[in-house]
Structures are given as C-alpha cells and as structure tokens.
Amino acid sequence: MSTSGDSQKEQGQAPLIEHLIELRSRLMRSVVVILVIFLGLYSFANDIYSFVAQPLMALLPPGSQMIATEVASPFLAPFKLTLVVAVFAAIPYVLHQAWAFVAPGLYDNEKAMAVPILASSIALFYTGAAFAYYVVFPLLFQFFTQTGPENVAVMTDINQYLNFVLKLFFAFGVAFEIPIATFLLIASGATTVESLSKKRPYIVLGCFVIGMLLTPPDIISQSLLAIPMYLLYEVGLLFGRLVRKRKAEKAAAEEQDENA
Template sequence: MSQQQDEQPQTPLIDHLIELRSRLLRAVLVVVIAFAALYGFSNQIYSFVAEPLMALLPPGSQMIATEVASPFLAPFKLTLIVAVFAAIPFVLYQAWAFIAPGLYANEKKFALPLLASSVLLFYGGAAFAYYVVFPLIFGFFTTTGPENVQIMTDINAYLSFVLKLFFAFGLAFEIPVATFLLVLTGVTTVQALSAKRPYVVIGCFIVGMVLTPPDVISQALLAGPMWLLFEIGILAARLIRRTRGGRDELE
C-alpha cells in the first residue's frame, strides 16, 4: 500500500517530463528542417550578411579565409543560426503550449502577447542592426584607416563581429518587455523607474560601450534605442495599469 502511495505522486511528473521531451524534439526537428531547407543557400545567405561591408570596400577588394575550413564552416554556422532564428516562433509556441495549462486566465491574457512582441522586437533589433548600424559603422571603419592599408576581412572574424551585434541589438530591443514585466509583476513601479531615469541613461551608454565596437557611432546607436525602448516600456506599463484601475501619477 505504501509503495502505491509513493508511486502516485510521481505519475504527473513523469507525464510532464514526457510532454517536455516531446515538445523539445518538435522544436529541434523544426530547426533541423529549416536548416536543411536553407543549407543549399548558405553562400547566398553569407553574401547577404556581408553586403553592408562589401558595398563599402574599394573596387576589387574581397574577404579572405585564413583557415582551411573557413569557406565551409562560416556559411554553415551562419545558416544554422538563421535556421534557429527562423524557428523561434515555433519554439516559443512549444514553450507556451507546455506552460499554458499551469497559468491563470489573467496570466494567459498577457503571456501570449508578450511572447509575440518579444519575437517581433528581437527581429526588429536584428533588422535595425543590419540596415542602420552596419552601414554606419562599416563606413566609419573603412574610411579611418591609413591610405596604404588594404582592408581584407577574414570571413570568420566578420561573422563573429556581426553575430555579436545582431544579438546585442536583438536583446536590447527586448527592454520594453522586460520593463513591462517588472511593473506588471510588482517588482518595481512606474514611479520608481521614472525616478531612476538618469541612471538608466548612463547604464544604456555603458552597455553600448561593452557590447559594441570601440567607436562612438555604434555605441550611440545602441544606447539611444535602448533609452527610447525603456521609455516605451514605462508608457506601456502605465497604460495597462490605468486600464486595470491602477493610479499612476505623471511626473
């Protein structure tokens, strides 16, 4: 009898673990399918990512590969990362389907829009980096060197550089969601965040210095949007609190 009582509480946990494994396998399978579909275009994907730099290089310049396997590994790694990016909505949906049964109705009401906005903001950050930041910082780098120095960027070094910026701007664009969640969960208040605005501005520029190359342009291009997105997060939290009957005092 005691053995049966010991086994009963374990059944729900086993069921949850089985479901978790199933959803993880589905997510991995979608990433693999996306990678298989994109692999044939690996070189074109790399050329697209390298275009902001290549467009600014002098005529006849090109990238180089300093390692034997780099011409294969660099496009391969980039294609795998692009496959993961493309599968993020499905992966997050699997995570949502796993945790949704354990959420209250009011939590579900906010969770799904937050997940969707997180994905869109991350994509928006990556697009901002590619279309706005890259042309500016590469234009700066390619025009500040000595005249007798020929620019020949290694494809692996370039890939590491741009991926760092993609992730930095993608994560930075999640600030409205993070700010909104901090207020929604009661960790802080709109008034407290507003009072700390000067420190937030300084923090944005510090993060910009840490995550971007050592030039003022890229640091400002990261710090500025971070500050703006922080203000958007405060505004969203204030509006939600008002619609729920909360009272927030304007400064």
C-alpha cells in the first residue's frame, strides 16, 4: 500500500516540477529579452532622458537647465529610465510568454477571448503612456512653471523629475486599462451593465479620488486623469452591451435551431 501511495505522490509531483521548470524557462527568456533591449538602448540613454524631459524643458526660460543634486544622478537617472523603457518595450514578449504558459489549461472559448484582450491591454497601456506625455505633461508643466513667484528659478533635479514622470506614466497606463476591467466584469457575469450604469455617480467620485491619489495635488492633473478614466469606463460599458447583445442573439439563434 505504501509503495502504491508513494508512486501516486511521485506522479502528482512530476507535473508540478515540469510546470515550475517551464515557468522558470519562460521567466529567464523574458529577462534575457529585457536585457538585450536594455543593452541595445543604453548607448542612447542620455537621448532618451532628453526626450522624456522635453515637455518640461520646452517651457523653461532660454538657457535654463535641469540639475543633479546627487553625485551619481547624471549616471543613474538615464540608466534607470533606459531600464524602464526596456521593460515597457518587452511587455508584448513578456505577456506572450505568460500566455504560452497558461494557454494549455484554457478552453477554446477562453483562448479566443484572451488573445484580443491581451492585445487590447498592451495597446491601451501604451496609449495611456502616450496620452500622459503628449497631452498631460505640457499642460501640467505649463501650470507648474507659470504659477510660481517670478523671482524663483525653476531648476528641477533630474532624479526627482524622473520619479515624477514615471509615476504618471504608470498611473495613466493602468488607468487606460479600465475598459478591459469593465468588459471582463460584465463578460464573466460578476456584474451587469444595468448595475454598473446605476453606479455612475460613485464611479465619477472614485475616478477623482484615484486621480487625487495618483497625481500631484492640483486640480488640473487630477482632472486630466479622472475624466479619461470615466470616459474609458463608458467605453467598457459600451462593449459590455455589445457582448450582451451578441449573446442574446446567439441564444435566440440556438433556440430557433432547436425548435426547427
């Protein structure tokens, strides 16, 4: 009896070990790709930082420049930014590896839904980051540089600036995932379009609270995050209605086929 039990235990452990080995392999591939991209971009680290700093530099008086208050900041700030850019650039490959790991355990209908959701998530995250850079940063930095006293020179530390913009990149990238989250809640049956529609006042309030927590303490940046979040929430509701309509039409077609 003990020999049979040990054999079953070993058979149960074997698939787990195989999954862990596969997971490690896919994680290593992702890390290697990130490192390759980083090494390819590192020679352009200063140019990448200059590009990210452009929305602020364009609004400073002629001859103004950013400063480094720490000895290693001129090296570490571009280094850190290049590493983050490498991670962002590798997101499609990393998600592909994650998809390849979990796909064998999914049903066909789940696979059919997962691929467009993953692709949409990547596109929305990049769109959110681009929206922050091209729309939010110019408005935000114009407000900051023009509201201070006239006798105060704006001399931003490069490390503090990097931390500030990375926080906003991440905040807007995640905020633009709201349509996906809303769609998944409706498609999974966790909630309904009607229920979410009735909660609009709370959603609006929640968007501004999140905007207050994730952005600097000014009404402009909070609104620039909260308003797109709410509009994206409405986009998620729209897709939820389309899915519900499609399911109803499919159910009606199946019922007609059964009756025929």
